[in-house]
Amino acid sequence: MTPYFRVGVINAQGDRPRSTHPPPLSSPNMSTQKALAILEKNGPWGLINVHVDKPGPGEVLIRAEATALNPVDWKVQASGAPFVTDYPAIMGTDSAGTVVEIGEGVTRLRVGDRVFHQGWFTNRLATFKQFTISPADIVGKIPDNITFDQAASIPVGLGAAFVGLYGQPIERGGAGLVAPWQNGGLGKYAGQPIVVFGGSTSVGQYVIQLAKLSGFSPIITTSSPHNAPLVTSLGATHFISRTTPPSDVLSKVTNITSGGPSVKLVFDAISEETTQGVAYDVLAPGGTLVLVWPLKNQIDLRKRPESTLKTVVNTFGTVHHDVETIRDLGVQLYSKVEAYLASGDLKPNRTEILQGGLAGIPDGLERLRSNQVSGVKLVVRPHETGE
Numbered sequence: 001m002t003p004y005f006r007v008g009v010i011n012a013q014g015d016r017p018r019s020t021h022p023p024p025l026s027s028p029n030m031s032t033q034k035a036l037a038i039l040e041k042n043g044p045w046g047l048i049n050v051h052v053d054k055p056g057p058g059e060v061l062i063r064a065e066a067t068a069l070n071p072v073d074w075k076v077q078a079s080g081a082p083f084v085t086d087y088p089a090i091m092g093t094d095s096a097g098t099v100v101e102i103g104e105g106v107t108r109l110r111v112g113d114r115v116f117h118q119g120w121f122t123n124r125l126a127t128f129k130q131f132t133i134s135p136a137d138i139v140g141k142i143p144d145n146i147t148f149d150q151a152a153s154i155p156v157g158l159g160a161a162f163v164g165l166y167g168q169p170i171e172r173g174g175a176g177l178v179a180p181w182q183n184g185g186l187g188k189y190a191g192q193p194i195v196v197f198g199g200s201t202s203v204g205q206y207v208i209q210l211a212k213l214s215g216f217s218p219i220i221t222t223s224s225p226h227n228a229p230l231v232t233s234l235g236a237t238h239f240i241s242r243t244t245p246p247s248d249v250l251s252k253v254t255n256i257t258s259g260g261p262s263v264k265l266v267f268d269a270i271s272e273e274t275t276q277g278v279a280y281d282v283l284a285p286g287g288t289l290v291l292v293w294p295l296k297n298q299i300d301l302r303k304r305p306e307s308t309l310k311t312v313v314n315t316f317g318t319v320h321h322d323v324e325t326i327r328d329l330g331v332q333l334y335s336k337v338e339a340y341l342a343s344g345d346l347k348p349n350r351t352e353i354l355q356g357g358l359a360g361i362p363d364g365l366e367r368l369r370s371n372q373v374s375g376v377k378l379v380v381r382p383h384e385t386g387e
């Protein structure tokens with residue numbers, strides 16, 4: 001078992017002054033909560049007690065019913081990521097729950113709404129907690145056909161997929177496509193092929209579904225053979241085993257697309273040494289390769305004569321983006337996503353519920369780190385955390 005435990009109290013109020021007015025009747029009527037944090041830079045995970053934040057203007061307070069695990073959580077712990085500066089550092093960026101308090105000026109949400117949202121790497125906005133805070137304009141409503149556990153699987157994976165596809169072609173942006181809900185966007189790319197490396201990842205599953213809404217065809221993807229039914233159920237038209245040698249991947253893609261347009265869009269939802277090179281080679285000149293993790297040495301653009309004709313984008317899939325165009329896109333997404341989920345055009349990831357509430361997260365992250373998770377999102381229920 002991953003070592004953790006230290007229980008203490010830190011003030012996670014962030015930089016906002018605590019409101020002095022009495023809490024509304026719908027308030028959770030509690031002042032502290034449990035949270036899971038990296039206790040010190042590169043240090044162990046620990047359960048800590050922190051204050052429940054008050055929602056500021058434009059924000060909501062949510063009782064978290066489910067939070068999902070992401071590779072970035074263990075990567076921050078292992079790397080001591082420079083963008084995390086305050087320790088203990090609460091992690092977690094996927095959450096679903098019920099709105100329990102509304103900040104000043106919020107009109108699109110009400111107390112009692114079932115919602116989901118993406119967190120951020122500050123103690124105030126992180127989601128490995130029992131109560132979470134979010135700007136209200138990037139909170140999605142959960143339709144009746146989706147559970148809290150399923151909804152918690154959506155924000156980060158969908159965020160990376162949609163920023164990668166529809167974000168502007170700028171640093172940390174995307175391929176600059178027109179989103180399905182924008183004018184003329186639905187089915188706009190009909191007849192154009194896309195290749196998705198890692199179709200069974202959380203991100204890849206959302207890329208496939210968005211690519212289908214955008215009209216791409218064929219949708220070619222890689223995964224383990226046992227996940228072929230999953231990726232095809234989401235909209236992939238062709239499946240290639242992830243263990244296929246790169247030269248064979250190239251010839252398979254060529255065979256599938258022969259007679260049609262060349263591949264102008266490749267989404268590498270793995271972005272490891274084994275995939276980036278072949279992802280780049282599959283791409284036709286003039287096309288765009290979207291990466292979810294920065295460029296590695298094996299795509300040495302200087303050694304590739306056609307490199308000036310291929311665009312490589314390192315996407316940064318968050319709606320807490322400091323780039324105005326991406327933030328605006330995120331606001332649009334969270335106003336539209338309920339309808340796509342209700343209609344089944346967007347399906348959440350399959351989920352596996354871990355026991356122990358927040359205390360179950362470190363072992364789950366170890367499974368993610370050692371590639372022991374296949375085609376599911378690991379989810380915990382924060383209020384199942386023991387004393």
Ligand SMILES: NC(=O)c1ccc[n+]([C@@H]2O[C@H](COP(=O)([O-])OP(=O)(O)OC[C@H]3O[C@@H](n4cnc5c(N)ncnc54)[C@H](OP(=O)(O)O)[C@@H]3O)[C@@H](O)[C@H]2O)c1
Pocket residue numbers: 070071072156157160197198199200201202203204222223224225227242269270274275291292293315316317318368373374375376
């Ligand atoms: N840039 C961003 O904003 C952003 C956002 C989210 C995630 N990410 C990154 O995106 C990556 C994926 O994250 P995730 O949460 O979607 O992962 P995940 O769901 O935890 O990934 C697990 C899946 O990876 C697949 N996989 C592993 N190696 C593969 C390979 N060589 N080829 C094909 N499939 C492979 C496995 O497929 P099979 O079981 O079918 O073999 C498994 O289903 C991570 O590196 C993560 O850090 C980046």
